[in-house]
Amino acid sequence: FFSNVELVPGDPILGLTEAYNADTRATKVNLGVGIYYDEQGRIPLLKAVQQVEQSLAAAARPRGYLPIDGLPAYTQATRELLFGKDSPLLAAGRVATTQTVGGSGALRVGAELLRKVLPHATLALSNPSWENHRAVFSAAGFEVVDYTYFDAATHGVDFAGMLADLQKLQPGTTVLLHACCHNPTGADLTVEQWKQVAQVLKERQLFPFVDMAYQGFDKGIAEDAAAIGILVEAGIDSFIVASSYSKSFSLYGERVGALSVVAATAEQAKAVQSQVKRIIRTIYSSPSAHGASLVAGVLTSPELRGLWEDELRQMRERIHALRAGLVAKLAEQGRPEFAFISQQAGMFSYSGLSKAQVDRLRDEYGIYAVGTGRICVAALNQGNLEYVARAVAAVSA
Ligand code: PLP
């Protein structure tokens, strides 16, 4: 049966971790995959999460199925985190939120929903974007096109180019937007730029699909969700947010995400929710309970929520410090031109290193980065910062 099955290449980013694991050099550093590591180089287990986990274990609960659209306490808390507790959209019942298998699951289920209800399935992605965006939407039957985004000369956003490309899209095109901490570049829009983008989306009748995988990793929980409020303010009555707690709760393997669909009326939101449930029923029936129970447990306890907010703040402040540290060490090595790394946001930086330079980092120093030059700043620590800075200075000289 399988004699004609071809071997397909694996995910290039996850493949880097395999190569890193196989590397025997003591000085090796994995700046490839987007994971936040603590000062000891470990994936943190947040104290707030640990406390909920302990009380869940002590309660020894039976393990029934969750509803198809997930744990209600989880979806409600998620909606409030994304849109703000006092958002008139929530009071009006216009946001249908569903628990999904990670942010990736939200992207796929959202894509399946749009494929059903939109007149034509075209997705516009920033150039560049997370490669899985293209893969997920293509798999769901979308045609994928690019819009200008990154400007290699400034290491920031080519905003004029972005606006011009958005203006050229056909009405009804879905536009994927990174809410904050753009993956892979680290180049984000300012609030003022978001307002202009929202105007173009509205005028051109484009459909916003917001990916929020790093809420709280740049400026703060509410600040990093500003784009959502701006879309609402602009009078865009329907859009989607795919969100993830993989990073913000350090719960990567628990696969906790959510799909939130904003509709023009409560009635439409209800109909959309019924469609989303049908899609999920035919893929995995219902989501898993553990990760969502952890997140809901933290978000619904004022004390634990305070603790989580503090832990999240420490993660983002540490990333800012690592960026500043890398810039300072590179400047010491005579490379002040890397100052832009401090202007970028979130876990990633498009470092500007070429494929050949990335290869040298791996071969000569055991430092793993993505071939595009993307580095994960959140994998640096005081123990490897100097080594990485010296290596980057050497290969880019
Ligand atoms: N969207 C972006 C931009 C990401 O970087 C990630 C990374 O993991 C995801 C979505 C997927 O999140 P999850 O791991 O929760 O599926």
Ligand code: TYF
């Ligand atoms: O971009 C990253 O590194 C993260 C993690 O197939 C990731 O978003 C990478 C590739 C992948 C799944 C997750």
